[in-house]
Amino acid sequence: MEILLKYKKIQTDGFSFRLAKNKVFFCFMIFMSMIAISPVIFIIAKLIIKGIRQINLDFFYNVAPNTLEAMTAIANGEIIPGGIANGITGSILMVLLASVMAIPAGILTGIYLSENQDKLFANIIRNISEILQGVPSIVLGIISYLWIVINITKGFSAFAGSISLAIMMLPLIIKSTEETLKMIPLTIKEAAMSLGVPYHKIIFKVLLPTGMGGLLTGILLAISRVLGETAPLMLTALGSSVINFDVTKPTSAVPLLIWEFYNDPNLLDLVWSSSLFLMGFVLILNIIVKRIAKKYN
Amino acid sequence: MNKAIIDIKNPVLTIENLSVSYEKGKYAVKDVSAGVKKNSITAIMGPSGCGKSTLLRAINRMHELYPSIQTLGKIYLDNKDISSIPSIKLRQKIGMVFQRPNPFPTMSIYDNVIAGYKLNGTRIKRSKKDKIVEKSLCDVVLWDEVKDSLHKRGTFLSGGQQQRLCVARTLAFQPEIILMDEPTSALDPIATAKIEDLLTELKKKYTIILVTHNMSQAARISDFSMFMYLGELIEYGKTKELFTNPVNKKTEEYLTGKFG
Ligand SMILES: Nc1ncnc2c1ncn2[C@@H]1O[C@H](COP(=O)(O)OP(=O)(O)O)[C@@H](O)[C@H]1O
Numbered sequence A: 001m002e003i004l005l006k007y008k009k010i011q012t013d014g015f016s017f018r019l020a021k022n023k024v025f026f027c028f029m030i031f032m033s034m035i036a037i038s039p040v041i042f043i044i045a046k047l048i049i050k051g052i053r054q055i056n057l058d059f060f061y062n063v064a065p066n067t068l069e070a071m072t073a074i075a076n077g078e079i080i081p082g083g084i085a086n087g088i089t090g091s092i093l094m095v096l097l098a099s100v101m102a103i104p105a106g107i108l109t110g111i112y113l114s115e116n117q118d119k120l121f122a123n124i125i126r127n128i129s130e131i132l133q134g135v136p137s138i139v140l141g142i143i144s145y146l147w148i149v150i151n152i153t154k155g156f157s158a159f160a161g162s163i164s165l166a167i168m169m170l171p172l173i174i175k176s177t178e179e180t181l182k183m184i185p186l187t188i189k190e191a192a193m194s195l196g197v198p199y200h201k202i203i204f205k206v207l208l209p210t211g212m213g214g215l216l217t218g219i220l221l222a223i224s225r226v227l228g229e230t231a232p233l234m235l236t237a238l239g240s241s242v243i244n245f246d247v248t249k250p251t252s253a254v255p256l257l258i259w260e261f262y263n264d265p266n267l268l269d270l271v272w273s274s275s276l277f278l279m280g281f282v283l284i285l286n287i288i289v290k291r292i293a294k295k296y297n
Numbered sequence B: 001m002n003k004a005i006i007d008i009k010n011p012v013l014t015i016e017n018l019s020v021s022y023e024k025g026k027y028a029v030k031d032v033s034a035g036v037k038k039n040s041i042t043a044i045m046g047p048s049g050c051g052k053s054t055l056l057r058a059i060n061r062m063h064e065l066y067p068s069i070q071t072l073g074k075i076y077l078d079n080k081d082i083s084s085i086p087s088i089k090l091r092q093k094i095g096m097v098f099q100r101p102n103p104f105p106t107m108s109i110y111d112n113v114i115a116g117y118k119l120n121g122t123r124i125k126r127s128k129k130d131k132i133v134e135k136s137l138c139d140v141v142l143w144d145e146v147k148d149s150l151h152k153r154g155t156f157l158s159g160g161q162q163q164r165l166c167v168a169r170t171l172a173f174q175p176e177i178i179l180m181d182e183p184t185s186a187l188d189p190i191a192t193a194k195i196e197d198l199l200t201e202l203k204k205k206y207t208i209i210l211v212t213h214n215m216s217q218a219a220r221i222s223d224f225s226m227f228m229y230l231g232e233l234i235e236y237g238k239t240k241e242l243f244t245n246p247v248n249k250k251t252e253e254y255l256t257g258k259f260g
């Protein structure tokens, strides 16, 4: 009896020790997760504290100020006048143009890959697309510079900028389309076949609508990815101090403006507000993506 | 092996020397010849992998969508070679129900029923659509259950209801023949019983060819039965006779549960 009691005591001791160990490990995990997410918190906090002051209606309506205007305003203790309207319109113009090129091409390629899994040509395309995804964005900028800026628009242009963005979007859309369509059960397709539906109608009326959630998610993620790209635009769209909708002319973009503001000591304050705007916009896109994914599941 | 295959008088469907291969030289269906009686249920039985589905899918030419599959022999629908019928028309005359219920996930119940018209781009009047939907859903005894939720997604229904919806989808075309590939194997016993009742009702208007690995199901509802083994049609006769007095030894072994 005595021995049994003793044994039991040891056992419970060991048990509580293990419990304690679990607890320590659990706290450690929480701590490490906090460290992992802290940069995001700090970035957002910093952007809001430093940037919110500058954000008002003018910020969306007016083009970027010149250094002199900014200097005067700062000397008078006012906020810097003007905004990033030239950047916002330029970003919208170039991303739209890039989407018009990349979405149809990417989706059709994705369809081709998912419908012809093991064909040699499909494998080649798939590999090239994966390589493309790994190409640094500055290289895409250089390529677009050589193709478009030098040969076609004979100067920096929004068109050249959107080509480099479109090339960045392509592999992302191809991949997400292929993965989405591969997930659709074969039996859905066969149901349509058994109703005599021709092949191209099966793809456009059955497969694409069924995979719409995944396709939209892929497209929005690709857009939010290129929205913040600076490097390829420096070599192609260059930037502009006015609102421009002519695709053959140099054009500004929000990330380009951020870079310009950073290089001008008088405009430094605008870096924060522009970054806040860009981050907020991308964040909203990502929330929409989550919503879509949830709705279609 | 002594085959025993009955001769069907005035068949609605005639299969002549049909062979199908997925890979060159390897036949999943070997030289099958048989007629199918109008307004009856013909069951196709046999162990897994014996070629039941392959035979069934040859009847509405599903195989032609996969270029590597080779089909030899002829099939006649009302004495007309099916290879001469355009595939849309053929599949309107020969409907198909699959093993797992497969309503179109993006479509409402209503749209699922008329999916054949919708997806093919056939324009029909709203009033005619309504009629087709109501009639088809009544025929599969689903109307009362779904008439208030016609515009909800078909995928919200239970498995048995979804399968009946899939039957309704083929009925919308008023086909001559309905091919069914183990339509109850994914369903519970109650839903299965409902589908079986439905089939005995439907055969008054349609001809049903039913692949099943469930012998008692074949015995319960079919009028004629085929027994296939290793791609060959071994025995084909009236269900009662085939079950009580099988001619072929393999058939007997299968029916008595020696393999399968
Ligand atoms: N898509 C396919 N590719 C290659 N072989 C197949 C394919 N489908 C079926 N088979 C083969 O054909 C034979 C018959 O299959 P199936 O008709 O599905 O049999 P059952 O429906 O009687 O179980 C099997 O040996 C199977 O392995």
Ligand SMILES: [Mg+2]
Pocket: B052, B053, B054, B181
């Ligand atoms: Mg099968």
